Amino acid sequence: xxxxxxxxxxxxxxxxxxxxxxxxxxxxxxxxxxxxxxxxxxxxxxxxxxxxxxxxxxxxxxxxxxxxxxxxxxxxxxxxxxxxxxxxxxxxxxxxxxxxxxxxxxxxxxxxxxxxxxxxxxxxxxxxxxxxxxxxxxxxxxxxxxxxxxxxxxxxxxxxxxxxxxxxxxxxxxxxxxxxxxxxxxxxxxxxxxxxxxxxxxxxxxxxxxxxxxxxxxxxxxxxxxxxxxxxxxxxxxxxxxxxxxxxxxxxxx
Numbered sequence: 353x354x355x356x357x358x359x360x361x362x363x364x365x366x367x368x369x370x371x372x373x374x375x376x377x378x379x380x381x382x383x384x385x386x387x388x389x390x391x392x393x394x395x396x397x398x399x400x401x402x403x404x405x406x407x408x409x410x411x412x413x414x415x416x417x418x419x420x421x422x423x424x425x426x427x428x429x430x431x432x433x434x435x436x437x438x439x440x441x442x443x444x445x446x447x448x449x450x451x452x453x454x455x456x457x458x459x460x461x462x463x464x465x466x467x468x469x470x471x472x473x474x475x476x477x478x479x480x481x482x483x484x485x486x487x488x489x490x491x492x493x494x495x496x497x498x499x500x501x502x503x504x505x506x507x508x509x510x511x512x513x514x515x516x517x518x519x520x521x522x523x524x525x526x527x528x529x530x531x532x533x534x535x536x537x538x539x540x541x542x543x544x545x546x547x548x549x550x551x552x553x554x555x556x557x558x559x560x561x562x563x564x565x566x567x568x569x570x571x572x573x574x575x576x577x578x579x580x581x582x583x584x585x586x587x588x589x590x591x592x593x594x595x596x597x598x599x600x601x602x603x604x605x606x
Contacts, residue, residue: 353382353472353481358564360486362571363476366494373401374483375524376472377423377463378409385409385472394419394520395544397473398487398556407474417543422521423471424463446517446542453517460518461525484528486564488557495535495555501570502533502563510535517542527558533567534558 353376363372376382388410392400394417397410412425418435420426436457438450447453472481488498499510512535514522519541527534539545539552550556559567580588 353378356480356482358482358568360476360479360564360568362568363486363488365571366488366490366497368488368490368494370399370402370489371475371477372489373398373487374472374474374476374479374481375485375487376474376481377468377484377528378470378472379468381470382409382472387411388414390414391416393417393543393547393549394422394524395541395549396547397471398489399549401473401475402489404475405478407472407478407480409470409472411470417520418518419520419524421465422460422462422518422525424465424468424525425471426466441517444517444542456515456517460515460521461529462521463525463529482561483564484561485524486559487523488559489550490555490557492555495557497571497576498557498559498567499533499535501567501574504570504574505566508533512536514540516540519544523556523558527560531560531562533560533563 360372360374385407386409388397388400388408390400391414392410394415397415397419401408412420415425436454438447438453441447441453441456442450474480474483488495490498502508503510511532513526514534514536519536520543522534522536526532535555535557537552538550538554538556544550580591583591
């Protein structure tokens with residue numbers, strides 16, 4: 353694995369209740385990192401990494417749901433053909449008809465099967481490698497800062513994509529494949545609800561490696577608490593109106 357060169361320490365200043373977690377997808381077994389000592393679903397891996405003081409890796413044998421398929425490991429759980437038929441989603445009471453469930457397999461992203469044999473998870477202060485993804489669990493006001501850091505110098509739009517089932521694919525596969533930052537709110541995904549993985553209302557943000565330098569730099573440069581956020585509604589309206597009037601005046605005399 354490429355040693356960590358990006359300074360990720362700025363994320364510690366967000367004072368997140370749970371530490372950010374770095375994720376790395378590997379074909380070859382990582383050296384110096386222990387294998388996960390239990391079997392979990394992919395949605396549970398984030399919570400497990402947040403609780404540990406050292407990194408771990410897992411293989412398809414350690415993942416008990418469909419998450420290993422989403423990240424490019426060989427299939428686990430029920431056969432892909434059975435799941436893709438749509439019958440499973442009906443039996444689980446998620447979908448009305450198999451045809452609705454089938455569409456999930458057309459929409460949901462996934463790394464190419466067999467391209468990943470190991471996935472490493474590490475909490476922020478134990479990341480020693482350049483992560484493929486950095487996953488953050490935020491309150492809304494913290495998520496606003498991170499997403500604003502994405503758009504601060506780029507104008508990029510916020511994007512939230514997920515699905516009722518296999519929502520893990522939108523956190524762990526979609527950002528990696530699309531090179532886009534993605535986020536969604538906990539309490540909306542079937543598997544993580546059933547397993548009681550998260551309390552509802554957290555915002556999970558997945559930052560792919562290509563966005564990390566920009567977001568890190570913008571977090572260092574930009575103002576986190578904007579003037580507007582410190583004002584009462586009445587003060588805000590007056591402050592904003594004053595700025596608009598000033599700009600209109602300047603526009604008359606460019």
